[in-house]
Every structure is written in C-alpha cells, then in structure tokens.
Amino acid sequence: MTDLAPWALGQLSSDDGSFVGVVVGAAVRDLRADAEHFPGVDLTARTATRGLLETWDTARPVLEHLATERDTGRWHPLDDLRVLAPLQPRQILQAGANYRKHVIDLAVSHADIANGRTEDEVREQTAAMMDARRAEGIPYFFIGLPSAITGPYDDVTLPGYSDRHDWELELAAVIGRETFRVGPEAALDHVAAFVVVNDLTTRDLVFRRDMPEIGTDWFRSKNAPGFLPLGPWLVSSAFVPDPQSVHLTLTLNGQVMQDESAADMLFTVAELVSAASQTTPLLPGDLVLTGSPAGNGAHWGRLLRDGDVMESTITGLGTQRTRVVAEASRA
Known part of the structure; x- marks a missing residue:
C-alpha cells in the first residue's frame, strides 16, 4: 500500500x-x-x-x-x-508557480534567448525574482472543480479540442477542521491527511489569446472530466510529520519525467494552507494543492498521447496509475 x-x-x-x-x-x-x-x-x-x-x-x-x-x-x-477516488471535496484550492526549479525552467522556455540574453542569464534573473517573491510575496491560487476528479487507476480521456495535454504531479493537503485565518505556525494542525494528485493541464488553453489582458484561463485548461486523478489513499498527517521532506516522482511509459523533493517549494505546505485560509474558510475534506515540480511535458517537449501511461508516486502516499486515451471522433 x-x-x-x-x-x-x-x-x-x-x-x-x-x-x-x-x-x-x-x-x-x-x-x-x-x-x-x-x-x-x-x-x-x-x-x-x-x-x-x-x-x-x-x-x-x-x-x-x-x-x-x-x-x-x-x-x-x-x-x-x-x-475509487478517496474523497469528494467541496473546495479545491490550487497553488501555481510554487516550485523554484519549475518556474525557472518555464522562464527559460518562454524567454527570447536570442534577443540579448543567454539561458544562464535568464536562469539567474528568474532565481533572483523567486528569492524576492519568497521574501516579500504571497502564494498564487486558483480554484478547481470537484467534477474533474477521477480515481487513481481510471483511464482519462484527452479532449479532442487540443493535442497539448500535460501532467502535473502534486502533493495535496486534506483539511480536517474548519480553517479560517490561521497563521502558518498553526496551519498543519488543521491538515488531517495528505494525498497524491495529478493536476492535468491543456497547455494551449492556459492563456486567453482572444483577450490577453485578462491573463490565464484555468477553468478551461484544467477542469475537463478526469483531469484530476486523486489517490489512491488518504494518509494521516500523523504519518507525514514533515511534508517538505516527501519526494515526488512521475514516470511516463516507464521513463522518469518529474523527480523532485517538496523542499523545492517556494512556499511551504503550512504557508499555503495559511494563505488560502486568509480569504475563505477551508472546510473538512477540502483540498489544498501545493504546486508541481519541474519536469512537465512542456519542459520535455513531449505532451500526452493516446495510450500513454503515467505512474505518480509521493513518499508514503502510494502510487496512482493513469492511462490516457484519445477522445473518439465526433464525425
């Protein structure tokens, strides 16, 4: 188990x-x-x-x-x-851009390296930005839909409206008591358990090209049916005394793609739970997703295809296995 x-x-x-x-x-x-x-x-x-x-x-x-x-x-x-999926939450709070190496890799992939900056310069500048955000900034959250949840061993259908679907292995904290405006020092006392999540994303829908001024569109890019494989188990927080010490590993068809410690988080689990609770009361069974480490498909230049199998493991929480299948033609 x-x-x-x-x-x-x-x-x-x-x-x-x-x-x-x-x-x-x-x-x-x-x-x-x-x-x-x-x-x-x-x-x-x-x-x-x-x-x-x-x-x-x-x-x-x-x-x-x-x-x-x-x-x-x-x-x-x-x-x-x-x-089955081990939980039906009321609310899903999702942290974005919360792993240092992941954000640096994204900055490199989007930078115009040929326009006066080297890759090393982009990495150095982004690392400095991460240090400043860690010291002075706050976590970035968006909201997911419970309807996207599926079981840890269920097949997931890739919607036919895109061919740019990606994986994002994440550690999720499960709230165990009502949590409203708690400080980071007390936040983990409100976490009952931890669970494995794969927060699938349709990359070409993340940004609104028709209205770039409004930025990201997480509703369309992350909430297709099955895009949140959850589980297999809820593991009591008593067995995870330091969530920053767990290791996350995702393989695609047996090849390691994500392989990182939660110590690379910009904001800790306690800080994320605390920050989310400043805006809205968190309820028992709510999920707080903590971000995904480096190694997504966008980084590798290899996105999900029909028949791919992902295996997602977090220390002590078990392994989920997800096969993806292409949506049948609507002709």
Whole structure:
C-alpha cells in the first residue's frame, strides 16, 4: 500500500456497493460493519471519507484501533476491490508557480534567448525574482472543480479540442477542521491527511489569446472530466510529520519525467494552507494543492498521447496509475 503509513483511508467498491475502508498492506477493512463507531456518517456514500474528516479528532483514534484488529472477518483482499477516488471535496484550492526549479525552467522556455540574453542569464534573473517573491510575496491560487476528479487507476480521456495535454504531479493537503485565518505556525494542525494528485493541464488553453489582458484561463485548461486523478489513499498527517521532506516522482511509459523533493517549494505546505485560509474558510475534506515540480511535458517537449501511461508516486502516499486515451471522433 505505502512505504510509510501503517494504515490509510480509501474509498472502494465491490459487487455489493461502495464503501469506505481502512487499508493496511494488501488488505482492507470494510467499515460498514463498524458503523456504530461513527454516528451520523453514511459509510456507503461517496462522501463517506468527508464525513469522517468532519469528526477527524474523534474518528482518527478509532480508525487507528480498527486497523490493528486483524482477527475479524471484516477484512478483504485489496485485489478483489476497485479503488475509487478517496474523497469528494467541496473546495479545491490550487497553488501555481510554487516550485523554484519549475518556474525557472518555464522562464527559460518562454524567454527570447536570442534577443540579448543567454539561458544562464535568464536562469539567474528568474532565481533572483523567486528569492524576492519568497521574501516579500504571497502564494498564487486558483480554484478547481470537484467534477474533474477521477480515481487513481481510471483511464482519462484527452479532449479532442487540443493535442497539448500535460501532467502535473502534486502533493495535496486534506483539511480536517474548519480553517479560517490561521497563521502558518498553526496551519498543519488543521491538515488531517495528505494525498497524491495529478493536476492535468491543456497547455494551449492556459492563456486567453482572444483577450490577453485578462491573463490565464484555468477553468478551461484544467477542469475537463478526469483531469484530476486523486489517490489512491488518504494518509494521516500523523504519518507525514514533515511534508517538505516527501519526494515526488512521475514516470511516463516507464521513463522518469518529474523527480523532485517538496523542499523545492517556494512556499511551504503550512504557508499555503495559511494563505488560502486568509480569504475563505477551508472546510473538512477540502483540498489544498501545493504546486508541481519541474519536469512537465512542456519542459520535455513531449505532451500526452493516446495510450500513454503515467505512474505518480509521493513518499508514503502510494502510487496512482493513469492511462490516457484519445477522445473518439465526433464525425
């Protein structure tokens, strides 16, 4: 399941329906038989994990105990079950331009190197800009749609209106209690869990060419159905004491494309959660995406094609596997 956590939380389905389960290694405890421990939570609903997060302070110790009760008949082989997206959030806050190396690479790719500046000069100037932003600036956020979420092993259809679809592996923080205007020093106390996200992007729709003065269009470029593979598991923040120490790796057809530590973030997870909470109350089950490291397809000059397979791994959180398929012709 993971290389770090003794247990995690997942949303699964079998022949008799969907349910939330505690995952330990290659086994899953079906929590439907433990309903008396979680009053008011419908453990068969797709919102079950969100219901547990709403009472996380009391639910987490119970889940820890149930994870150790291995002698009951409530455990099932993971291979017999379908793994669904582990969460249906209300809000998705997405941080952009939050990895130093990624931003520097983007600056080089967009710079006019032949117009008086060398690549080294662009890198040096961008690095100085990042230092200034880190010292004096604030995180950059936009909003995603929950309808873009799909499961960690589901195929994703690439919309036919573009051939410039890209990957963006990200660490996401899962909010565990209402969070409004908290400081960075207390922000991680409001994070219940962490989860793997691949924030797919249609590159040629990021900027509005018809109205360049309004800048980016994240709605069209990031919210197609399935463009937010999520999971496989929610891993308690107790098992991730330092989110800046995790490592993110994405492979495309077996070739490593992204391979970076979260230490390269410009603003830490705590700073991002705090910053997002200054504007809007964050609710249990909300996701705060923390940006993507260097190594996107735009950097490699190799975007997604029909049949490509991405495997996305973050230390201790598991691995998701996503195959992309071209949209059928609409002729």
